[in-house]
Amino acid sequence: MMRFGKIFAALWLTLCVLLFGGWSFGADAETTVQMSKAGGEIHLETKEYTFNYSYPAAAGAIPALKAWLDKDAAQRKAEVVEWAQDTSGRYQYDSGVQWRVVTDLPAWLSLSGWWSTYTGGAHPNHGPIALLWDKMRNRKVKAADLFISPATLSAAIRQPFCAELNRQRAEKRGGEIGSINTSIFTNFVECLDPVDYTLILNSSDKSRFTHIGILIAPYDAGPYVEGDYEVTLPVTPAVLDAVRPEYRDSFALDRLLPAND
Numbered sequence: 501m502m503r504f505g506k507i508f509a510a511l512w513l514t515l516c517v518l519l520f521g522g523w524s525f526g527a528d529a530e531t532t533v534q535m536s537k538a539g540g541e542i543h544l545e546t547k548e549y550t551f552n553y554s555y556p557a558a559a560g561a562i563p564a565l566k567a568w569l570d571k572d573a574a575q576r577k578a579e580v581v582e583w584a585q586d587t588s589g590r591y592q593y594d595s596g597v598q599w600r601v602v603t604d605l606p607a608w609l610s611l612s613g614w615w616s617t618y619t620g621g622a623h624p625n626h627g628p629i630a631l632l633w634d635k636m637r638n639r640k641v642k643a644a645d646l647f648i649s650p651a652t653l654s655a656a657i658r659q660p661f662c663a664e665l666n667r668q669r670a671e672k673r674g675g676e677i678g679s680i681n682t683s684i685f686t687n688f689v690e691c692l693d694p695v696d697y698t699l700i701l702n703s704s705d706k707s708r709f710t711h712i713g714i715l716i717a718p719y720d721a722g723p724y725v726e727g728d729y730e731v732t733l734p735v736t737p738a739v740l741d742a743v744r745p746e747y748r749d750s751f752a753l754d755r756l757l758p759a760n761d
Contacts, residue, residue: 540566542573549584551577552596558604559611565633568640569599593617599631602713603703607750609633610643612700612715628698628715628728643699643712646747650695656738661714662691664731665721672726688722694731702732708752710735 539557544550553573560566576597584593599613611633616626632643647653669677669689678689698715716729733739734754743751 540569540573544577546584547592549580549593549595551580551594552598553577554597555599555611556601558601558609559599559633562609562633562635562638564638565609565640573597597629599629602700603706603709605703605707605709605750607634607636608701608709609635610701610703610709612698612713625718627717630698630700630715632701643701644695646701646744646750647742648744652742653739654693654695656736656742657694657712657733658691660733661694661731664733665692665716665729668729668731669722669726672722685723687720692716692721704754705752708750710752710754712739 539555539560541554543552553576555566555569559569576595580593580595583595594617596616597613599611602610602612604610609632611631613629613631614626615629630643632641632646633639634641644650644653666677694714697720700713700715701709702711702713704710712733712735714731714733716731718724718727721729735751736753740748740751740753
């Protein structure tokens with residue numbers, strides 16, 4: 501009976517791969533796969549590691565983007581298998597990536613997500629990732645590439661970015677930000693350059709980009725216990741001036757801005 505169960509499980513996994521065109525990662529997984537032709541989700545678990553990867557249906561509906569995500573998943577899984585061999589059974593290595601839709605526009609699909617790992621330390625680690633897909637040119641681009649230069653974008657958003665970052669810092673710290681003189685890590689209190697972190701583009705009108713988001717991982721703007729920071733800024737005239745001319749039509753002023761901004 502046990503042998504029959506193993507044979508049935510193997511046949512079921514093969515059938516899933518043939519029907520749904522998802523990932524196939526071999527027989528080392530004790531728990532496997534939820535797949536679809538559009539979005540993708542995978543969970544693999546062995547004694548040595550766990551691996552999770554998922555992306556939304558809006559991404560899976562674009563063949564070239566789906567191919568990129570599936571390749572990324574396969575590459576990350578291969579890295580996990582290699583790294584897990586170094587644990588010598590001391591702990592179960594854990595790694596995952598989860599993508600979500602920020603905004604889906606006629607010409608663009610903006611995704612954000614988080615990677616996470618556990619390598620046997622005091623706590624897991626994670627950080628933000630972002631992906632911008634140009635539907636008209638059918639290619640992946642970086643949000644920063646839509647602007648004249650990183651320096652130009654930074655000049656347009658750094659002041660409001662730092663003001664909002666400090667507001668969030670104070671809220672998390674009970675009203676006191678601290679100072680460079682009293683902080684061991686200056687990046688926990690100083691004004692950071694927003695273009696050094698993960699940029700995402702969002703929209704309030706479902707037509708053009710009206711907001712810029714800056715995602716900051718633990719340790720980059722504060723201690724681990726403060727968690728992540730996410731600063732969202734409206735598109736202003738200064739931001740529009742920083743956009744490359746060929747992408748200007750993809751941006752619009754935030755309608756909620758006061759008239760004098």
